[in-house]
Amino acid sequence: MTNTIPDLGYTPIADIFKLPPGVNFGPCSGVAVNAKDHVLVFNRSENALMEFDSRGNHIRTLGRGIFTNPHGLRIDREGNIWCTDTGAHIVVKMNANGRILMVLGVAGRAGEWHQAGHLRCFHEPNDLAFGADGSVFITQGHGKGESLIHKFTANGDYIKSWGGTGKDSGKFDQPHSIVINNKGLLYIADRSNQRIQVFDADGNYVRETSHPGTPCGLAMCNDRSHIMMAHGHAGKIMKLDEDCNVLGITGSQGKGINQYGEAHLIALDSKENIYVADTLNWRVQVLVKKAAPKRAKTKAKAKSRGKR
Numbered sequence: 001m002t003n004t005i006p007d008l009g010y011t012p013i014a015d016i017f018k019l020p021p022g023v024n025f026g027p028c029s030g031v032a033v034n035a036k037d038h039v040l041v042f043n044r045s046e047n048a049l050m051e052f053d054s055r056g057n058h059i060r061t062l063g064r065g066i067f068t069n070p071h072g073l074r075i076d077r078e079g080n081i082w083c084t085d086t087g088a089h090i091v092v093k094m095n096a097n098g099r100i101l102m103v104l105g106v107a108g109r110a111g112e113w114h115q116a117g118h119l120r121c122f123h124e125p126n127d128l129a130f131g132a133d134g135s136v137f138i139t140q141g142h143g144k145g146e147s148l149i150h151k152f153t154a155n156g157d158y159i160k161s162w163g164g165t166g167k168d169s170g171k172f173d174q175p176h177s178i179v180i181n182n183k184g185l186l187y188i189a190d191r192s193n194q195r196i197q198v199f200d201a202d203g204n205y206v207r208e209t210s211h212p213g214t215p216c217g218l219a220m221c222n223d224r225s226h227i228m229m230a231h232g233h234a235g236k237i238m239k240l241d242e243d244c245n246v247l248g249i250t251g252s253q254g255k256g257i258n259q260y261g262e263a264h265l266i267a268l269d270s271k272e273n274i275y276v277a278d279t280l281n282w283r284v285q286v287l288v289k290k291a292a293p294k295r296a297k298t299k300a301k302a303k304s305r306g307k308r
Contacts, residue, residue, distance in 0.1 A: 003234040005299070008239055008248035010274060010287035012258035015282065016056030023047055028072030028277040028284050033269040034096070041277070041284050042073040042083060049073075049083065049098070054269070062098035068099065068107075071142070072127035072177070072265060080157050086124040086142045102156050104138070119150060128267070129178045129186065131201055134303060137186060139175035141165065147172035149203065150190065162203035167193055170205045177217045181242060182224035189215040191232070209244035217265035222272055230263035230276055237274060237287065238264060253282055 017039075019025070026045030033039055037054040048070050049063035064082070069087025076082065081102065082095045090105040105122040107279040123145030128138045134154030141147030149172075151159040163172045173192035180186055185206060186199045191214050198206040214232030221228060226247070227240040235253035238246050252257050261280025268274055 005249045007092045008237060008250040008287075009290050010237075010250055011290055012250075013286045013288055014257060015054055016286055017041070018056050018058055019050075020058055020061075025050075025282050027279040027282050028264070029071050029279055030048050030083070030265045031267045031275045031277040031284050032073045032075045033267050033275065034075050034079055037271075039267075039269075039275055039284070040073060040075070040081065042070045043282070044070050044276075044279075049081070060098075062094065063092075064094065066100075071125070074128055074130070076130050082128055082136075084125040084127060084138070086126065089122045089124060091122070091128065092136055092190065093124050100269060104152065104156055117211075119161065122150070126175065127177045129180045132184060133157070135201070137178055137180070139172075139178050139188060141172065143174075143178075146178055147175055149175060149186075149199075151180075151201075151203070154164075160203065162199075169197070169207060169208060172197070176215070179218045179220045179227060181220060181227075183242075185242075187218060187244070189218050189229070191215055196229075196240075198244075214262075216263060217277070219266045219268050219274075221268065222270070228266055228268060228274060230260075230266040232264070233262055235260035235263055237266070237276060240295075250287065251276075258285065258287065260285070 025043045028043045030042035039052045041050050047061045048067045050061050052057045062218050067085045071086045072084035074082045079096045083092045089106045089110045095100040107218045109121050110123045122140050124142035125140045129198045136152045138150045147165040148161050148163045150161045172190050175188050176191040177189040188197050194212050195208050195210050197208045213234045216232040217230035219228045225242050229238045235251045237251045239248040263276050264279045265277045272289050
């Protein structure tokens with residue numbers, strides 16, 4: 001099947017990140033790019049959250065001592081940094097300087113514990129996305145946790161949950177990543193069910209598409225219509241249309257350039273260069289979008305210029 005799909009049109013670049021002396025990435029679980037095209041890398045080490053400029057120069061390290069098992073990383077419209085931790089069972093919101101603004105869940109306490117109509121605890125939150133009204137959608141259930149989608153207001157007030165562990169439409173088995181398109185539809189990488197499910201903002205099931213393997217990470221393209229997907233242990237990076245048809249593909253399984261042990265989560269910058277977090281190879285790889293070929297001048301135009 002992949003032989004009939006065109007190449008994605010990107011050039012892989014060798015490791016661009018200049019780490020401080022004596023510092024290494026741990027398993028890289030998440031990556032995000034802010035409005036300055038600075039790259040934030042979420043990894044499982046004592047330096048859990050590191051920020052780099054677009055050339056890979058280290059700017060600062062954030063979040064030391066906060067996280068147990070770093071997982072998902074997103075940046076909202078205001079530049080706030082949101083992190084999910086499947087070990088501590090929390091979602092942390094920080095400002096651009098790393099100051100904690102909000103914590104959802106109770107550190108170290110797993111399970112859906114409701115109190116006075118509010119959801120107080122998670123069980124392995126994976127990823128999150130933001131609605132046009134600022135609402136926050138959080139996917140949970142990485143291993144033992146019940147596979148659910150939770151919806152909160154921008155202020156962290158609980159609205160609703162849906163899903164549950166299972167294989168039927170509307171159920172999940174490790175809802176691993178979530179994005180929202182320009183129509184307000186939620187696309188959820190239902191990893192162990194090997195599919196992407198689509199819902200509206202109220203949790204109503206719309207449709208699904210099959211993606212055999214481990215569809216792990218999703219990122220919206222700049223048009224908010226197309227989607228980039230990191231396809232897990234296959235090491236494939238794919239571009240999808242809004243119906244989740246595969247338009248382009250690159251990458252493979254392995255340890256070389258543009259090869260991945262686990263293409264886990266993914267992010268795009270303003271030029272749609274791709275950053276892929278790899279948990280097994282302990283790195284983030286960069287794929288640079290190839291420039292469109294210059295159009296050749298026609299003979300007529302050249303002849304016309306010669307007469308001037």
